[in-house]
Amino acid sequence: MMLRQHVARFWVHAVLIIAAAFIMVPFLWITSSAFKTQIAILTGQFLFEPTLDNVREVILSSTSDYITAYRNSFVVATISTLLVLVIATLAAYAMDRLQTPRWIVHSLLGWAALFHMIPPVTMVGAWFQMYRETGLDNTFTGLVLAHVTLNLPIALWLMANFIRDVPLELEEAARIDGCSTPRLIWRIIVPLVRPGLAATGILVFIFSWNEFVVALSLTARDTQTVPVAISKYSQEFEIKHAEMAAAAFLSILPAFVLLLIGQRHIVKGITTGAVK
Amino acid sequence: MPALPLPPMAKIGIDRKWRAIGLAPSLLVFAGLTLLPIANLVAMSFHDIAWADGISRWTFVGFRHYQALPEDMLLRAGLGNTIFFAVVSTLTQMLLAFVLALFVSRIHRGRVLYRTLFILPILVPAIVIGAIWKLMLNYDFGLVNDFIGLFGAAPRDWLGERALALWSVIVVDVWHWTPFCFLLLLAGFESLPQDVYEAARVDGVGPLSELRYITLPLMLPTIAVTLGFRLILAFKVFDEIYLLTGGGPGTATEVLSFTVYRRFFTQDRAGYGAAMSLFAMTLVAVLAITAMTAARRRQTRS
Numbered sequence: 001m002m003l004r005q006h007v008a009r010f011w012v013h014a015v016l017i018i019a020a021a022f023i024m025v026p027f028l029w030i031t032s033s034a035f036k037t038q039i040a041i042l043t044g045q046f047l048f049e050p051t052l053d054n055v056r057e058v059i060l061s062s063t064s065d066y067i068t069a070y071r072n073s074f075v076v077a078t079i080s081t082l083l084v085l086v087i088a089t090l091a092a093y094a095m096d097r098l099q100t101p102r103w104i105v106h107s108l109l110g111w112a113a114l115f116h117m118i119p120p121v122t123m124v125g126a127w128f129q130m131y132r133e134t135g136l137d138n139t140f141t142g143l144v145l146a147h148v149t150l151n152l153p154i155a156l157w158l159m160a161n162f163i164r165d166v167p168l169e170l171e172e173a174a175r176i177d178g179c180s181t182p183r184l185i186w187r188i189i190v191p192l193v194r195p196g197l198a199a200t201g202i203l204v205f206i207f208s209w210n211e212f213v214v215a216l217s218l219t220a221r222d223t224q225t226v227p228v229a230i231s232k233y234s235q236e237f238e239i240k241h242a243e244m245a246a247a248a249f250l251s252i253l254p255a256f257v258l259l260l261i262g263q264r265h266i267v268k269g270i271t272t273g274a275v276k
Numbered sequence: 277m278p279a280l281p282l283p284p285m286a287k288i289g290i291d292r293k294w295r296a297i298g299l300a301p302s303l304l305v306f307a308g309l310t311l312l313p314i315a316n317l318v319a320m321s322f323h324d325i326a327w328a329d330g331i332s333r334w335t336f337v338g339f340r341h342y343q344a345l346p347e348d349m350l351l352r353a354g355l356g357n358t359i360f361f362a363v364v365s366t367l368t369q370m371l372l373a374f375v376l377a378l379f380v381s382r383i384h385r386g387r388v389l390y391r392t393l394f395i396l397p398i399l400v401p402a403i404v405i406g407a408i409w410k411l412m413l414n415y416d417f418g419l420v421n422d423f424i425g426l427f428g429a430a431p432r433d434w435l436g437e438r439a440l441a442l443w444s445v446i447v448v449d450v451w452h453w454t455p456f457c458f459l460l461l462l463a464g465f466e467s468l469p470q471d472v473y474e475a476a477r478v479d480g481v482g483p484l485s486e487l488r489y490i491t492l493p494l495m496l497p498t499i500a501v502t503l504g505f506r507l508i509l510a511f512k513v514f515d516e517i518y519l520l521t522g523g524g525p526g527t528a529t530e531v532l533s534f535t536v537y538r539r540f541f542t543q544d545r546a547g548y549g550a551a552m553s554l555f556a557m558t559l560v561a562v563l564a565i566t567a568m569t570a571a572r573r574r575q576t577r578s
Contacts, residue, residue, distance in 0.1 A: 041411075091301070094298030118560050119514070119532070121533040121553075123313060123553075125549050125550060129320065132330075132332070133332065148305060152305055180291075213514050231519060244411070251401060252404060263391070271463040
């Protein structure tokens with residue numbers, strides 16, 4: 001009996017370690033490639049002398065737009081995340097606590113769920129056409145609005161769930177003391193759903209940072225985001241593999257940092273969003 | 277301590293003004309940036325649209341774009357590939373994720389570590405996943421060919437051979453999304469009632485019958501939700517394919533999203549692209565609504 005348990009445990013760990021290796025190898029490989037010379041990559045050297053040339057080329061070279069793209073991504077992701085959080089929190093509060101008619105709640109959340117599943121590529125043509133007519137194409141405002149629209153559904157679902165869990169008692173007590181709605185949201189609801197806001201905010205930031213097809217269609221060289229910049233590395237006449245690896249490596253750093261500091265929040269966000 | 281009877285919210289009075297202010301931004305975003313553009317797509321789909329000097333000229337063409345859809349060979353290829361891709365990669369992901377989640381839920385030490393490692397692919401830009409795997413699958417210096425070379429196998433052109441390309445894309449997608457299914461299934465495993473297992477163990481139920489008669493039935497709702505969700509989201513696939521194969525070779529990895537993008541942007545046929553967008557949207561919406569009502573019916577029955 002003991003022996004069988006030990007054997008079983010051995011197999012469980014063996015499978016998990018192999019799976020972890022499968023997931024990690026591409027990351028380790030791209031990271032090592034980022035610090036290899038082009039020749040070292042092309043000749044498939046396993047041991048190599050690390051070089052910072054690729055990273056330096058990607059960041060500092062006058063022909064590289066990467067730093068601009070990085071800044072653009074940061075601006076777009078930050079602003080759209082903040083907007084989404086405010087809009088979703090307000091709506092979630094109004095839906096759950098201010099006796100919004102049920103048909104409005106159902107249509108809003110139903111449409112959010114449906115819109116979340118529709119491929120963004122089917123919307124981008126319409127946005128492109130509208131933006132061109134109104135001069136919003138190739139502007140940060142346009143891209144921020146598009147990202148707000150893409151991420152509002154998941155934020156609405158998450159915040160509706162988190163606010164539902166806030167106990168009513170505190171709020172009722174505050175109401176009796178004559179606390180106004182905006183003050184109540186700011187002083188009581190927001191502090192209590194802070195973990196929920198963190199989960200939603202981290203996810204929305206990552207989604208915006210990662211988003212490709214909409215940014216590809218609505219931006220030009222000076223407003224392009226990181227994914228768009230990376231896609232261009234592979235389309236040049238002569239693919240610069242080393243620089244592409246360095247750019248890819250740099251682009252996953254924010255997600256990596258967010259994972260390290262907010263693993264719990266990310267797990268909560270993903271599971272709440274999908275299951276409930 | 278007995279709670280003081282609090283007056284119900286209705287008596288304090290509902291703040292109608294703030295209800296309107298709270299809902300307005302969401303309604304505005306959905307109306308202005310989803311409903312209006314969709315209405316615009318409908319209008320576009322009946323026209324040919326040409327741009328000259330920053331002004332668009334619309335020519336009415338009736339149902340011509342819709343009539344052209346069934347004959348579009350690229351769309352047919354894209355639709356076929358998308359369905360094959362969605363079914364094969366989703367089922368593979370579910371199978372792998374089920375085993376991994378089951379195993380992780382059984383261990384005590386290292387659970388958080390595994391979970392952290394396994395999440396990583398979901399958080400990385402899909403375009404970067406395309407870039408990484410494009411290098412990994414490279415014929416001349418890719419790690420995959422190096423690896424199979426160790427066993428004496430000849431290198432293959434994973435993304436360039438017609439018969440292999442779609443399978444390579446599926447492998448990349450499985451790598452990308454298995455973690456997502458894993459997370460949802462793990463959450464399911466962690467919320468299973470433990471007393472049932474203890475009772476079964478007391479009755480001497482073996483591990484295989486435990487899986488078959490206790491775990492699987494209890495996990496079925498979670499499995500169904502995850503499977504349905506992934507299956508529908510698989511129709512979104514675009515970014516990885518954009519970098520890996522660009523839909524090629526030929527139409528071997530052409531997918532629905534890619535066809536829409538190609539018609540709309542690469543060929544600049546906004547009217548026809550709009551008709552195809554609406555077709556794709558309707559298809560996914562029908563799938564999603566079917567899945568959601570099925571899930572709800574299940575819920576109310578149990």
